[in-house]
Amino acid sequence: MIASPSLQALLMIATVVLTSSVGEVLMAGAMKSIGDLDEIRARSGMLGAIKAVVTCPLFFIGIFFMAAAFFSLLFALNHMSLSLVGPAAASLTLVTNTIAAKLFLKENVDRRRWVSAILVCIGVYFLAH
Amino acid sequence: MSHPRLTFEQFLILAFVSISVPLGDACLSRGMTSLPAISLAHPFSLVSAVFTPWIALGIALLIGYFASYLTALSWADLTYVMPATAMGNVIVALLAHFWLHEEISWQRWLGVVLITVGVGFVAQGPVNTTPPAAFKDAMEATFGSNKEAQ
Numbered sequence: 001m002i003a004s005p006s007l008q009a010l011l012m013i014a015t016v017v018l019t020s021s022v023g024e025v026l027m028a029g030a031m032k033s034i035g036d037l038d039e040i041r042a043r044s045g046m047l048g049a050i051k052a053v054v055t056c057p058l059f060f061i062g063i064f065f066m067a068a069a070f071f072s073l074l075f076a077l078n079h080m081s082l083s084l085v086g087p088a089a090a091s092l093t094l095v096t097n098t099i100a101a102k103l104f105l106k107e108n109v110d111r112r113r114w115v116s117a118i119l120v121c122i123g124v125y126f127l128a129h
Numbered sequence: 130m131s132h133p134r135l136t137f138e139q140f141l142i143l144a145f146v147s148i149s150v151p152l153g154d155a156c157l158s159r160g161m162t163s164l165p166a167i168s169l170a171h172p173f174s175l176v177s178a179v180f181t182p183w184i185a186l187g188i189a190l191l192i193g194y195f196a197s198y199l200t201a202l203s204w205a206d207l208t209y210v211m212p213a214t215a216m217g218n219v220i221v222a223l224l225a226h227f228w229l230h231e232e233i234s235w236q237r238w239l240g241v242v243l244i245t246v247g248v249g250f251v252a253q254g255p256v257n258t259t260p261p262a263a264f265k266d267a268m269e270a271t272f273g274s275n276k277e278a279q
Binding site: 028106120 | 138139199200202203204206207208209210211212215218219222236237239240241242243244246247248250251253254258259
């Protein structure tokens with residue numbers, strides 16, 4: 001069964017948004033599990049900070065998903081215009097990141113942060129459109 | 130590692146996160162448009178492009194962005210860093226209007242206002258709200274007991 005063009009577009013944008021969100025949340029999780037890099041750098045120097053990052057497996061899983069997001073963006077751009085994919089992916093990622101940060105990173109996403117995420121999401125859409 | 134408010138150094142790191150991507154992209158664009166067209170038949174000409182000044186500067190800025198983004202994520206919430214990085218778009222639009230005298234549509238001005246208000250909202254709150262114990266429990270439940278690197 002061949003999906004309709006609008007469903008295909010939806011699937012491509014959803015893939016970009018989801019892989020990007022997974023990558024960013026894993027990356028944020030990796031950095032939180034490592035701890036404050038400024039403190040590590042003060043204690044162990046720049047090499048110590050770099051070592052702390054590159055020895056964290058979660059960091060590389062995050063990199064993998066961010067690379068997947070990049071290539072799915074390239075694939076989407078091959079089928080759709082930048083003026084559709086760019087604003088849609090950039091603004092929707094803000095919302096999915098906020099939901100994922102609350103669910104998986106246990107961040108305290110209060111009303112203030114929800115309002116901020118929604119305003120920035122709409123703002124990015126208008127600015128990039 | 131709890132940071133209820135930003136220190137001056139952390140503010141500078143977030144500011145660099147905001148402006149480095151648009152500046153880096155602008156440098157790459159400036160560098161690539163000044164080069165002759167690169168065809169797929171000669172892909173290695175892309176490698177030599179890396180060593181031209183504008184592209185090298187663009188790459189350096191993007192590497193700097195990644196390093197400062199990771200640093201920011203180590204002491205700030207993702208939901209705090211995200212809106213801050215969106216401020217880069219606002220800075221680019223303002224530079225385009227006031228420095229390059231480009232015409233900005235009302236939709237873009239609306240975008241500038243919405244992002245600025247959104248960033249203002251989140252900037253008034255705490256930088257890091259993750260309870261360390263809750264985060265550690267969630268990580269260990271998802272990935273097993275993944276020990277800290279240092």
